[in-house]
Amino acid sequence: MKLIKTEKVRKKTDEPRTNVAERIYQTIKDDIFSFRLLPGERFSENEIAERVAASRTPVREALARLQREGFVEVSFRSGWQVKPFDFMKFEQLYDVRIVLELAAVKKLCEMEPAPNLEDLKRIWLVRPEDRLEDGPSVCALDERFHEQLVEATGNAEMARIHHEITERLRIVRRIDFTQANRIEATYEEHAKILRTIIERRAEDVKSYLKTHIEASKAEVRKITLHMLYEAQQQHPSSH
Incomplete structure (x- = not known):
């Protein structure tokens, strides 16, 4: 995955944090719905942060919301995972x-x-x-x-x-x-x-x-x- 230049990252993080968290939430949710992130697939907060050009704090907020809604789950040892289909x-x-x-x-x-x-x-x-x-x-x-x-x-x-x-x-x-x-x-x-x-x-x-x-x-x-x-x-x- 191609990383975005630092200047663009800084510009993105100028957004209000609630807007950034909402944008990240929608991006991850769309990836899950479109099977770009598969059920059972594991990923880290850092991987998402790099991909969406944001700091880990709004990424964590977005993932916590997705966790509450039942789309992802977190493990102390292995990071985040898209919830397997049930x-x-x-x-x-x-x-x-x-x-x-x-x-x-x-x-x-x-x-x-x-x-x-x-x-x-x-x-x-x-x-x-x-x-x-x-x-x-x-x-x-x-x-x-x-x-x-x-x-x-x-x-x-x-x-x-x-x-x-x-x-x-x-x-x-x-x-x-x-x-x-x-x-x-x-x-x-x-x-x-x-x-x-x-x-x-x-x-x-x-x-x-x-x-x-x-x-x-x-x-x-x-x-x-x-x-x-x-x-x-x-x-x-x-x-």
Whole structure:
């Protein structure tokens, strides 16, 4: 890895420390999400500090935040490590997400007056030729679709818990949108869920939503295993 000249390093460290820590946090998180840092891979604070042109203090702050969120772990003897994938944990998070979202859509079907879903309708109830095709963009919209369904209930605590689960699942969920057929399926299924909420068919929408999330969970596991295998072939020395 090519090191940045000292002048540039000094300029970077002129940033407020909170900004530097945030920048480093986003950089490492993106590396984990993109499999540039593989599950189980070890690294030191010094390596990160050199790479992002910063001192060790904001690097440590960024890593502590990632540790709290469950993305990395630290060992006294061997430094930092990207947390190995724990599919059991991800499946448990998916199960909690299903419980929350089923409760949310049931409430949406029963609310008086009916919830305001106009923003969601503008995005998802569109003609096939008007659909987005960019995976990361659709992934972000998919995440917001599910969060907005929960937010529309008006239950702030349910929305907060759901958001935390969404954050922890993001590393695997975004992988679901690397396949064109999954993007198309997401549009079709979201439109069906929305129309059913509008028609206030609570039991039907719960069935559609559960099937939708379960399909995503199964697809994510399959694609993640494949992508991990591919990434490990390119970085054999990391294991």
